[in-house]
Amino acid sequence: MIKREKEAIKVTLYGMIVNFMLIIMKIVAGIFGKSSALISDAVHSLTDFITDIIILVGFKVTARPADEEHNYGHGKVETISAVGVGIFLIFVSVSLFINSVTNIYQFFFKGKTITVPHQFVLYILILSIIFKEISFRFTLHVGKKINSEAVIANAWEHRSDAIASIAALIGLTLAIILGEKYAVCDPIAAGIVSLFIFKVAIEIILSSYQQLIDSSLTKEELERLENILKSIPDIKGYHNIKTRRIGYYVSIDVHIFVERTLNVEEAHDIATELEKKIYAEFGDETFISVHVEPFYPNYPSHD
Numbered sequence: 509m510i511k512r513e514k515e516a517i518k519v520t521l522y523g524m525i526v527n528f529m530l531i532i533m534k535i536v537a538g539i540f541g542k543s544s545a546l547i548s549d550a551v552h553s554l555t556d557f558i559t560d561i562i563i564l565v566g567f568k569v570t571a572r573p574a575d576e577e578h579n580y581g582h583g584k585v586e587t588i589s590a591v592g593v594g595i596f597l598i599f600v601s602v603s604l605f606i607n608s609v610t611n612i613y614q615f616f617f618k619g620k621t622i623t624v625p626h627q628f629v630l631y632i633l634i635l636s637i638i639f640k641e642i643s644f645r646f647t648l649h650v651g652k653k654i655n656s657e658a659v660i661a662n663a664w665e666h667r668s669d670a671i672a673s674i675a676a677l678i679g680l681t682l683a684i685i686l687g688e689k690y691a692v693c694d695p696i697a698a699g700i701v702s703l704f705i706f707k708v709a710i711e712i713i714l715s716s717y718q719q720l721i722d723s724s725l726t727k728e729e730l731e732r733l734e735n736i737l738k739s740i741p742d743i744k745g746y747h748n749i750k751t752r753r754i755g756y757y758v759s760i761d762v763h764i765f766v767e768r769t770l771n772v773e774e775a776h777d778i779a780t781e782l783e784k785k786i787y788a789e790f791g792d793e794t795f796i797s798v799h800v801e802p803f804y805p806n807y808p809s810h811d
Contacts, residue, residue, distance in 0.1 A: 593709075748761070768804070
């Protein structure tokens with residue numbers, strides 16, 4: 509668990525450094541370059557920075573061992589952190605979208621003049637795209653390696669920032685090349701950025717929601733569990749499998765059938781062998797409950 513926490517914190521700190529650097533660059537370039545799209549993109553990077561902080565705090569709590577008040581540990585704190593990231597992103601995306609729509613409306617119906625951004629803002633966006641794509645690939649790799657929804661969510665945050673920067677880059681390029689009459693492409697690009705942020709936020713929340721309601725393991729994971737059960741010759745059958753997720757952790761309950769002539773110690777050894785194989789497959793932090801029952805030839809032996 510300590511190694512998992514260290515890897516999560518390491519990759520998150522890396523993301524924080526990248527985000528902080530991009531925030532400063534985008535805000536300064538957006539103000540002096542007169543680009544609302546770049547400033548919106550800077551806000552997106554700021555949300556990434558804040559989500560990094562949320563995830564760091566969440567992992568610190570998740571790493572605490574189980575105690576008398578939390579028998580199943582603190583795994584759901586990690587999931588709640590991911591939900592917090594999603595909710596925060598929704599507020600940010602709605603705010604940016606409203607601002608963009610207002611500028612577009614005023615341009616077409618109120619005769620508002622939009623200043624054509626300076627060309628150097630394009631180079632800032634290109635740098636942002638490169639850095640965020642690298643951050644996405646690195647963070648996603650670590651997230652899958654340690655099986656963390658929060659870290660994976662943060663990885664897609666990096667990818668959404670890269671895509672948003674591409675949208676801003678296209679809008680700004682059109683505004684700069686085509687001139688003042690098409691300067692509205694800048695706030696249009698900012699609006700597109702906000703939609704990307706909103707989409708990612710919804711996906712993060714829906715994914716985390718499944719864990720918060722104690723959803724079962726996936727069909728593929730259940731098949732892996734059943735293969736383990738079938739791999740032990742002394743297990744004559746099984747039934748009443750119940751599984752759920754507790755944040756990063758997995759909880760598995762199963763009833764197994766063994767020869768009724770075995771003594772308590774022999775039956776216990778079979779259950780222990782099963783537990784070891786489940787730990788090896790699903791992680792040492794898995795919560796396992798094995799109920800042993802006597803096997804009778806005519807009794808249904810599995811679900």
